[in-house]
Amino acid sequence: MEVASSAGHSVTPLGGRTMLDLGMPPTRYDIALDLSGLTQIVDYEPNDFTITVEAGMTLADLQRHLAMNGQFLPLDHPQFERATLGGLCAVGRGGLRRNSFGGPRDWLIGMRMVKADGTAIKGGGRVVKNVSGYDLPKLFAGSLGTLGIIVELTFKLRPVPASDQIVAIAANSFDLALAAGRAASQAAPFLNGCVALSGEAAANARSHGAEILSDQPALLLRANGLESSANEVLAQALRAARQSGLDGPELRTAAIVETWQAVTDLELQTPENHVRLRLGLPPANLIQAQGVLNRRLPDATTWIAAADSGLLFLDVPGVDAETVKSLRNELGPLQGRLTIESAPIELKQACNVWGPGGSGVRLMHSIKETFDPQAILNPGRYVDGI
Numbered sequence: 001m002e003v004a005s006s007a008g009h010s011v012t013p014l015g016g017r018t019m020l021d022l023g024m025p026p027t028r029y030d031i032a033l034d035l036s037g038l039t040q041i042v043d044y045e046p047n048d049f050t051i052t053v054e055a056g057m058t059l060a061d062l063q064r065h066l067a068m069n070g071q072f073l074p075l076d077h078p079q080f081e082r083a084t085l086g087g088l089c090a091v092g093r094g095g096l097r098r099n100s101f102g103g104p105r106d107w108l109i110g111m112r113m114v115k116a117d118g119t120a121i122k123g124g125g126r127v128v129k130n131v132s133g134y135d136l137p138k139l140f141a142g143s144l145g146t147l148g149i150i151v152e153l154t155f156k157l158r159p160v161p162a163s164d165q166i167v168a169i170a171a172n173s174f175d176l177a178l179a180a181g182r183a184a185s186q187a188a189p190f191l192n193g194c195v196a197l198s199g200e201a202a203a204n205a206r207s208h209g210a211e212i213l214s215d216q217p218a219l220l221l222r223a224n225g226l227e228s229s230a231n232e233v234l235a236q237a238l239r240a241a242r243q244s245g246l247d248g249p250e251l252r253t254a255a256i257v258e259t260w261q262a263v264t265d266l267e268l269q270t271p272e273n274h275v276r277l278r279l280g281l282p283p284a285n286l287i288q289a290q291g292v293l294n295r296r297l298p299d300a301t302t303w304i305a306a307a308d309s310g311l312l313f314l315d316v317p318g319v320d321a322e323t324v325k326s327l328r329n330e331l332g333p334l335q336g337r338l339t340i341e342s343a344p345i346e347l348k349q350a351c352n353v354w355g356p357g358g359s360g361v362r363l364m365h366s367i368k369e370t371f372d373p374q375a376i377l378n379p380g381r382y383v384d385g386i
């Protein structure tokens with residue numbers, strides 16, 4: 001980084017390369033800095049439920065190591081065999097279980113980074129609640145590699161639950177699956193996952209390992225903890241789903257990790273020549289927002305919705321910048337934020353893939369200038385051209 005800074009070369013940090021489509025292409029691209037070789041465990045204290053690892057370790061490798069001590073890091077990410085922990089934190093988003101687990105910021109307690117000029121800095125520590133001052137790990141999480149290079153991370157952990165269960169119920173339509181999911185999440189707020197899938201999404205997930213799904217729309221429920229409490233949570237959720245009109249059989253599986261990962265991986269499986277849109281909004285507004293999208297985008301194919309957190313993905317065979325702008329205006333009163341996840345470069349250049357930056361844009365630019373005054377780290381990829 002010191003050499004790149006001196007020469008004025010732009011740098012794009014890379015990990016597992018699972019989210020390269022996210023955001024705008026960098027306005028300059030001189031050096032690709034591959035961090036996937038940083039794979040060591042620096043420090044692990046099972047009794048303290050904390051671990052420090054290098055940023056190139058994959059999420060799958062970390063989970064396998066932690067499982068030997070009956071622990072895990074409560075984060076979901078698509079393609080977890082490839083996704084690195086540094087990349088996961090740079091993207092900074094919670095997955096389909098974010099209502100239960102949150103995102104990377106909620107589990108980070110320490111981080112080491114390298115600034116654009118080559119200066120090494122750190123934030124947080126290796127034990128919970130041991131420092132005060134600015135929380136740099138939370139600032140860098142979600143910055144998409146625009147503030148510095150993440151090289152080391154410290155996480156707090158959780159014990160593996162005694163019981164982990166998944167139930168799938170087929171639905172006659174995605175609309176019915178979503179309505180049942182909203183009812184289930186309200187009746188059972190301690191669900192560990194509540195995902196509605198269109199028929200295309202369910203069939204895709206089945207082909208990648210979720211064998212309890214078919215080519216029909218479906219509602220997928222997950223609960224864990226003590227066996228008695230997991231059973232009770234699922235029972236509450238299923239009663240509410242039935243009352244909403246789901247009448248299909250309840251299918252269960254012992255392949256918990258494989259099933260859930262197949263569904264999680266749908267986030268990165270956009271059909272060719274389709275645009276992937278992502279909507280986040282308050283869960284109470286999800287059904288109304290889905291109605292808006294359904295009306296304005298009648299050709300939409302794949303639908304995936306976390307009914308408990310208000311997260312929705314959909315694929316559209318064709319959409320233009322004016323349609324995106326109109327959708328944002330219509331979804332605004334519902335507190336919805338629509339982003340373009342994957343699209344042809346022409347569409348990305350024609351509209352703001354992130355949506356309006358809001359009142360925090362000025363502060364974000366100021367932070368960028370402080371950490372990367374030459375704007376050599378992923379220039380132009382993030383919100384408002386940062």
